[in-house]
Amino acid sequence: MSSSESKPQPARTLADVYRTLQPTPLTTAAELAAFYISDINAVRGGDKMQRLQLRLQRAYADRIPFKACVMGHRGVGKSTEISRLLAQISPQFQAIRFSATTVLDPGSFKPLDVLLVMMMELAKATAKPIGEGGAGHRPSQARLQEIWDWFSTEKETRQLAEQAALTVEAGVGAKEDSLWNKVLGLFATLKGEIKFASARTQEVVTYRLTRLDLLIEVANRLLDECNDAMRRATGKQWLFVGEDFDRAGIPSTQIENLFINYADIFHKLRSHLIFTLPISLYYSAKATRLPFSGDCSFVIPDTPVFDSAHVANQGGRAAVVKALAARMDLQLFELDKLSRLIVASGGNLRDLFSLINYAADGAFIRGVAKIDDADADAAIVNLRSDYERRLGQSPYDPEDIDYEDKAKLLVRIYNGEKEAQITNPALYSLLNSRAVQEFNGQRWFGIHPLVVDILVAQEYLPVGAPGGTF
Secondary structure (H helix, E strand, C coil): CCCCCCCCCCECCHHHHHHHCCCCCCCCHHHHHHHCCCHHHHHCCCCHHHHHHHHHHHHHHHCCCCEEEEECCCCCCHHHHHHHHHHHCCCCEEEEEEEHHHHCCCCCCCHHHHHHHHHHHHHHHHHCCHHHCCCCCCCCHHHHHHHHHHCCCCHHHHHHHHHHHHHHHHHHCCCCCHHHHHHHHHHHHHHHHHHCHHHCCHHHHHHHHHCHHHHHHHHHHHHHHHHHHHHHHHCCEEEEEEECCCCCCCCHHHHHHHHHHCCHHHHHCCCEEEEEECHHHHCCCCHHHCCCCHHHEEECCECCCECCCCCECHHHHHHHHHHHHCCECHHHECCCHHHHHHHHHCCCHHHHHHHHHHHHHHHHHHCCCCECHHHHHHHHHHHHHHHHHHCCCCCCCCCCCCHHHHHHHHHHHHCCCHHHHCCCHHHHHHHHCCCEEEECCCCEEEECHHHHHHHHHCCCCCCCCCCCCC
């Protein structure tokens, strides 16, 4: 942790709870030191990042591209675990980290867009000074010319790029390297096009895809050159980290198209890379076609608040309490109210933060000093309604699934039927909606406590069935 980074402090009042219970990953050394609790990994079946770190260090020594995916439900802490990993491997690797929701058009991006983003970020990052995390080395004229020439037949793109290059030149006050500025202009043009891909013509997309193999060759030569420059300058190798490809706003068809239909992009790239994927894809019938082998697929399970027999899992609950205590004063809860919210969260920290923020705001509005039953009830009802909506047909499901089929499958999973864990479209959808959770790295599934409540209310489960919030 640098001296300029002050360690975040836990919230001491209801008014400050929202500051420390943000549903965002821990990324800085100060945040990790203040809020990261290793106990959660112990109850989830071990620290998956240790194995990933070992594989990366071997790949560094052998100079063999290592490609992996990290999966788990949204809110289990994948990005936080990756932040911790990147800190541990920083002597060997310099990460280029990008988010699917930030640099891409989530609903319309094409597989080729991801490759272009990686190339653009690599070229710019390598050109940065060593003190800023780069190699202080611009790509060679030969590499720049290859990138520029790949777009040689796209007249409109080249014109826009040249206009952008003039802006670049005017900004830096230098024209000595016009090809570099032209490529920077091209990058600026592509960045806007990729972010708003729905406005792009189908003719452009189709034409580019027909030349994808050539672009992969150009990308590999750029990768080789930039990695060589980075090793000479710092001893490090580049590592791409693509995140948020599991966000709810990205249709499953988009993800399958990228990682299954165009898996060759990842197979052929001479680069280290880690991508986060939806847990549902890992259990789909198409999982065997993913470009990441079984031992390069790392699943971060949920934190259990019940065991497989629907009995309270005290270890899981205690780990969640410890994680929360790092972020807020637990005296802000009246007796036993925190345990109710932990159960309602299903051990998912993002859900827990949402519940507590809702409850804390309610208590603050009422002018009381602690979260009580009324606040906890309101928060649980609010999140339960959200889970109930997710059980319906989702526009991101690959197939239409009747709710009755989902409900029957949920009951079978609740009852521990092993056959119910076999992949099918209904299970795929239920994993996507977080109605079904996975625990302990041993591939046993459970039903989120709020969904148990819903099944009881709908009479699919008997009144008093354990494993819910009542």
